[in-house]
Amino acid sequence: MKVNFKDLDSGEIEEWFTNQGLDAYRGRQVRQWLYKKLAFSFDEMSNLPKSIRSLLTDKACINNLEKIKAEVSEDGTEKYLFKLIDGHLIESVLIPEKDHFTICISSQAGCTMGCRFCLTAKQGFNRNLTSAEIIDQVIVVKRSMDTPDRLTNIVLMGMGEPLDNYSAVLMAMKNLISNDGMNFSHRKVTLSTCGIAPLIKKLGEDIQVNLAVSLNAADDKTRNFLMPINRRYPIKTLISACRDFALPNRSMITFEYILIKGINDRDRDAYNIIRILSGLKAKINLIPLNPHHSLKMTPPSMEEILHFRQILIDNHFTAIIRKSKGEDILAACGQLSGRHNKME
Ligand code: SAH
Numbered sequence: 001m002k003v004n005f006k007d008l009d010s011g012e013i014e015e016w017f018t019n020q021g022l023d024a025y026r027g028r029q030v031r032q033w034l035y036k037k038l039a040f041s042f043d044e045m046s047n048l049p050k051s052i053r054s055l056l057t058d059k060a061c062i063n064n065l066e067k068i069k070a071e072v073s074e075d076g077t078e079k080y081l082f083k084l085i086d087g088h089l090i091e092s093v094l095i096p097e098k099d100h101f102t103i104c105i106s107s108q109a110g111c112t113m114g115c116r117f118c119l120t121a122k123q124g125f126n127r128n129l130t131s132a133e134i135i136d137q138v139i140v141v142k143r144s145m146d147t148p149d150r151l152t153n154i155v156l157m158g159m160g161e162p163l164d165n166y167s168a169v170l171m172a173m174k175n176l177i178s179n180d181g182m183n184f185s186h187r188k189v190t191l192s193t194c195g196i197a198p199l200i201k202k203l204g205e206d207i208q209v210n211l212a213v214s215l216n217a218a219d220d221k222t223r224n225f226l227m228p229i230n231r232r233y234p235i236k237t238l239i240s241a242c243r244d245f246a247l248p249n250r251s252m253i254t255f256e257y258i259l260i261k262g263i264n265d266r267d268r269d270a271y272n273i274i275r276i277l278s279g280l281k282a283k284i285n286l287i288p289l290n291p292h293h294s295l296k297m298t299p300p301s302m303e304e305i306l307h308f309r310q311i312l313i314d315n316h317f318t319a320i321i322r323k324s325k326g327e328d329i330l331a332a333c334g335q336l337s338g339r340h341n342k343m344e
Contacts, residue, residue, distance in 0.1 A: 007168075123338060213255050226260075288305060
């Protein structure tokens, strides 16, 4: 198997080069080409001697993502469909904001978590992505942008559960934020999890990025129904892991809460949120459920959503309503299926 340098950190690349009998600084040069110049071939790496370039072409690979399709939504959101080397499909979404772009990337082909409202869950699980496949989503999209410098924010909120693919996700984030990597600000990288509690704590120890937790229900009965992971790590365990994560120098934890009519949108649900999050530096993103026909659930009316939000605000929580973008091209939260055609 050819090595992919995006699966290695800077120390490991240097080690690879010295093992080949080459100088370690050649590894640093390659990293520059990969992450700063977004190179797609070793031939481009003009400050390497030809002999090294041909050795690298033999022993290493660069990009294994094949762009199958890009769709643009009416609101400017772009959805990219990628084919992995073994044929599995994944999606990434480029979201225009006021003065920058955010990219939403996938961490797995499919997902094992089985959340009841999520379209990715319906396709089951294929495999974990490698660190290189996670990073290449950013690189391929960035290469296709007119204003690549405006891509400043990354959210791991696409297909898959990032903490279920911990080591590859950690390596990818390290390379995305390190100075000699893609150099994204760690304050602008957000990992979103369904709540694998022990790994939330570990993440807090291993790297400094923002955390988003898909809460979606504030009592165990409702959360067990919506999100099977809750049976393993119930709300009390989850919130306690969040408290451990929330070190003093960190910013707030974002709690995502999909609003689903008749299931988690009652007044008492809002009061439960207030109770379980009390004392945490938390901000709440209310997301009206993005419907699709395979779900038997619908979002509440805007009036009901505003009422729910008001309860949180009256109790001194920051709560915003986040209508996700790109619904018309099935690029919104929970709609990524990795299918070529829209689901029938
Ligand atoms: N596994 C991770 C990241 C992927 S899901 C996680 O659970 O956080 C990304 C976000 O999309 C989560 O907040 C999830 O709750 C939300 N989501 C899933 N299905 C949705 C739907 N049908 N409508 C709105 N949001 C949805």
